[in-house]
Amino acid sequence: MATVTFKIYRYKPGEIDPPRYDTFQVEVEDHTTVLDVLEMLRLDDPTLTYRHSCHHGSCGTCGMLVNGKEVLACVTNVLALKTKTVVVEPLRNAPLVSDLVVDMTPFFEKYEPIGMPYVRASEYLPHSQPPEEVGSYMRFENCLECALCLSACPVVATDPDYLGPAALAAAARVVQEPRGQDVHGVLALVDNEKGCWRCHAAMECSAACPNDVNPGGMIMFLRETLLAGKHK
């Protein structure tokens, strides 16, 4: 058990506006995560709003800034942060709804048209032999649609029309494993100045990504594909 101070960003349109920080003293244990703390705080203050669902870093809803860095709150251990004060703020570069809740609509406006299939061939346990009716083992895609990469990207910060790392990485996945998708159509979506050529390779998206999508590397893969004319 240790006592940690939490400073939490609060905003409610017309109500808490301008935003403020609320401070709480919280008792945490070894396994307590930032999301656990928010859940505890909400018992006393039901007005605290945040997004969450799976609690194990698989759904991607609880993206937020913790001490200024983009993380999934559910897999962010409080004591591992090693700070006496933990500052929790909403993601950057997204419309703010309330407290820590951001509007994901603009994210999906760019992401959905790419049409990345949600399952992919699994590369795990390559020597195992799947039963006949299964064909090859499959698994869900890495991308959690959490928007941490968009929050970290310095270009998204100033250009809302930039396609952004998540959509570009999804496009690269379609090129790598089309699963029936139209590769040329997807490449046409990204081969322009609001697409993969807008990126300045700061690679902050890849540093922020909680699930090894490596969007920066995927954007570089798209450039290579386009430069080398590999898809023809």
Place this chain on the structure above:
Amino acid sequence: MVSETYQRPEPRQPSRRFGDWFRLRGRSAGGWAFVLHRLTGLVLVFYLFLHFYFLSYLARGPEAYAVMVAGMKSLWITVLEVGLIAAVLFHGLNGLRLMLMSLNIGVEQHEAMFWGTVVLSALLTAVAAVLML
């Protein structure tokens, strides 16, 4: 029973954060490379215009040019010139790094390549400084 009309306010749109072009805190090496590339690029564009201005002395004849060149012979100007060399070197070498990355070469090693760029620029700047001072 009739519902009360209630309209939830629109979300607050994010403002454009130009500070993020130059924010070093909370950044990884790739982010620092981006910040430095942008800063040095801006410095070099500024210098390009300055250079054009100073070369206009050439059109005013040998004497005017000699006066301008003599005016450049201060230590402070030389120090600024060394800074300029450093900016050129970093921007050029990091540009090569960005080109390699865009050919999908060394993307996994982009941080090491950034540090290599920094070290190489520093070394070459030192050589230039020795030659100039």
Place this chain on the structure above:
Amino acid sequence: MSKPHVVIIGGGATGAALAHDLSLRGVQVTVVERGEVTSGTTGRHHGLLHSGARYAVKDQESARECIQENMILRKIAPGSFELNNGLFVAITDEDMAYRPAFLEGLETCGIPYKEITPQEALAREPNLNPAVKAAVEVPDGTMDAMRLPLRFLATAQSNGAVVKTYTEVEELLMQGKTVVGVRVRDHVTEKTYTIGADLVVNAGGAWSGKIAAMAGVHVPLQPSPGVLVAVYGRWNNMVLNRMHRSGDGDIIVPQRTLSVIGTSSWVVEDPDRLEMKKEHIQLMYEYGAVLVPAIKNAKMRAAWAAARPLIGSGGAHTGRELSRTFKCFDHAERDGVEGFVTIAGGKATTARGMAEVTANVVVRKLGLDAPCRTREVVLLPHTAYYRRRW
């Protein structure tokens, strides 16, 4: 004539599937959810698309529901599952003793299965405990606990349903003994307002007892939490189950880049206060290692608790004795409260079936003659859920 209006309380799997079903039947639906959709129990389950084999001996009603819904979901939500099948493996002699009853249960419930040799099981799953004595393959799969319900909600929205998140019900509005709407608080502004309804459905899952109490009625619901542990890596590609009476830590569900070990079980009174039992984390590791020995060294990604909404008397101690099936309560028949229906219990796999049964009750009460269409209608992708305005 305008469409009848139904308010669904709860944006979990059940509420989502019901919103979809009712929207297809010409009902105007408003879903109110106090937090983010699927933030209660729905988002936190293993992500298991049940074949029903887990319940084939003890809870055959649930088992039949599962295999039926499993097959329907494959049709209406293509692309939303890791369809790698599942294995039930016997490790001990005790497990072997359970085998005949297990196979008989699969037959009885109509769950397709294929017994494979231990050698073949190990060829498919190299990390499996080499002590495996018997292995039975069943059509288990993995689902995304959040994104499958999002597909129901997305399709419902495209058919006119409105989903109001961060909107908490504070009061059920009554006229005499009839529920006529809800008073809600919008946590975005902390303003309250009323939503009138021809009928209100309580799909609050583990919280449905609390909601029912607002209308002065009791539903025999027992929130039963379990601890789950997610570890990095896929240690198996098929869902691995222990072939024995369902108990603690007897399943490893590979999901995305993780493996989820589940699960313990106890009962609580208040689903908002799930005390995370730290010692259960170690237990999950230990039991998981019986199936896949290497998993005891796997790095943990997260441990969490989720509250199952089980129907029961409240007399159970661990939650295991409670059925996993569901019940639809028409409170008019049961408690004399009109305009109020509760759907409780069940599982994510059976959410569509629960919705069908509930919607049948709802449309009958509303005097509509509209058949269920959710067995055929293919759902929109989950990304379509976000084609919405605040």
Place this chain on the structure above:
Amino acid sequence: MSRRLNTWVWQALSGLLLVVLLAVHLIVNHFAAGGLLTYQQVVAYLSNPWVLGLEILFLATVIFHALAGVRALVLDTGVSAKTARAVTAVLVVLGLLLFGYGVWLFAAIV
């Protein structure tokens, strides 16, 4: 990729060229033998038609690269497509003016 090379590719190619040209320019103009310090030295240097050609190529490349960089910065601010086109037009004119100025300067001293 479309047959038409995009600005990013031109930016990269001009950058690559600059690495070579700028090295030559810096070493010859400013380092070799103490650099070009007098008017006469500059005139003598540029009297070699190869050198002059190289310097004019350098002039064009550096102007393109610098202004394309400015354009990238402006596009990063998320301006509308219309504004982007206007900015591009202004930068093209500015670039041509700068190039003209450079050529005029060479002409004035050669």
